Amino acid sequence: MTIVASGPPVSASAAVTDKGVGPHLRAWRERRRISQLELALRADSSARHISFIETGRSRPSEEMVLRLAEHLDVPVRERNALLLAAGYAPRFPETPLNDPALDGLRDGMERLIQGYEPYPALVVDAGYTVVAANRGIAMLLEGVPEKLMTPAPNAMRLTLHPEGLAPRIRNLREWRGHLLAQMERDIALQRSDRLRALYEEVSAYPVPADAPGDAPEEPVPYFALPMRIEHEGRILSFVSSISTFNTPMDVTVAELAIETFLPADAATTKYLHTLLG
Secondary structure, three states: OEOOOOOOOOOOOOOOOOOOOHHHHHHHHHHOOOOHHHHHHHOOOOHHHHHHHHHOOOOOOHHHHHHHHHHOOOOHHHHHHHHHHOOOOOOOOOOOOOOHHHHHHHHHHHHHHHHOOOOOEEEEOOOOEEEEEOHHHHHHOOOOOHHHOOOOOEHHHHHHOOOOOHHHEOOHHHHHHHHHHHHHHHHHHHOOHHHHHHHHHHHOOOOOOOOOOOOOOOOOOOOOOOEEEEEOOEEEEEEEEEEOOOOOOOHHHHOOEEEEEEEOOHHHHHHHHHHHO
16 A cells, blocks of 8 residues: 655745744744753854844854754754745755655655565654555555545544544544644644644544543553554554654655554464464
8 A cells, every 4th residue: 555645835834034033043942942051052152142143133154043953953844944034045855755856765665664564554744644554554444434545645534533443443532642642742843734724623523422441451561552453353452653764854855754553462463464464
């Protein structure tokens, strides 16, 4: 199961304003809970210079904007926005995922998630649109209506929609809380209108009063919060792991995430190997 999706940019935040780059850098510093002095030490500068930049008394060089953004762990898309606010051209391209220049990347991701089979794995963009998935994910999505799969499936919508996986998730309330908290963290980081709209949509999905509880029938010493989901009368347990690319130089690549689902118990492992092995 492979999908290559290209949608609108996830974020247009930190747009160019009359205030310049200073307020944006200060907002990122405060979000990271770093003092001007600490940032200055990290960036080989001075607290006085950082203060002058934030108040607009000093215009930072392009190199300084990028250096501060790196030490503040600013997302790649937002680094472009900071450069624009400072009066410089964006540094990082945003290559469409279906561009031939990313053929190697797409092939590598395909090989990676296929090699993870029979366990589920998928690739999503910053808006949780699924861009690639393996047979393990296709197995979990069996029975999901086509309207949730087109034009581009969204991982959060597929999981939490009343006609999606939600009715089969045996610890729905707990898993839903985990996903919504994850989205809240991403919104705080990206400040994306599209992501905020998605959050408002999925958080408004009704949760039945008799939704499955959080506790398994038989206590299991899970090492992380599992997703416990029913498939053909069996309860499968998974814990998820999310990977991103190291030091990306392209906005599209920076916003991709590979999520893998590891069986949380021996019964799930055996079942997947029997079914898909």
